[in-house]
Amino acid sequence: MHEAVWAALNDPHRRAVLTLLRQRPHAVGELVGALSLSQPTTSKHLRVLREAGLVRVLPAAQRRIYALDPAPLAELDAWLAPYRALWNDRLDALGRHLDATVTDEQRET
Amino acid sequence: MHEAVWAALNDPHRRAVLTLLRQRPHAVGELVGALSLSQPTTSKHLRVLREAGLVRVLPAAQRRIYALDPAPLAELDAWLAPYRALWNDRLDALGRHLDATVTDEQRET
DNA sequence: GTGGAGTATTCCGATACCAGTATATGCCTA
């Protein structure tokens, strides 16, 4: 997973763009309105997302339609994989604790 | 998921710390060696991780043992959830395409 | 080819971040 992906995800406006693009592709103008940022600032965020591979652009006349590319997010998912066991273990332990507690309470009745 | 988590994860040294702590808790001195950073710089990274809730510290005499707290990573996993369907869909589509291709090729033989 | 719509790039200023050096704090041992 490349550094640019982490950096791109480290901004709330850019994450908001990803959320919007999850529904459907958007033209830049639509994103400008949704983010309440200036058009140049929005364009710059889109550039960061593009260079991280998180979005793809489809030119349509003078408009540019941005669409989500989830591939880097799949890499993020892979990065997360080794940690997943940790909170699963913790939940398992909680589960066993609760089971034991219930058993104890049942024994008490 | 809080902003501090994204910011904390946006640094390679801090992610390296998480990787190390995945195996077992480490004292600060051990991390200094592993990261080849100065001790104060390492401490500062640990502060960022601590304030993001990604690590917990257990004082042991004059040493401080840092341990991973995976809870924020579970939140990251949850953040990722709505996107997971997207690359699954794409893989499904690829799968169907391959199936269809194989079927076609088999028809041709 | 001129005009305008839509988007990207450039140029600032303010702030945040990362690394190091120097220094402070806390805790054990003798």
Added chain:
DNA sequence: TAGGCATATACTGGTATCGGAATACTCCAC
């Protein structure tokens, strides 16, 4: 309680990032 070990904080310099304003680029429609 004096000394030393382990860690944290303060301060500083260099660089990156974010935002807006101004400007450049590109592509239709007329």
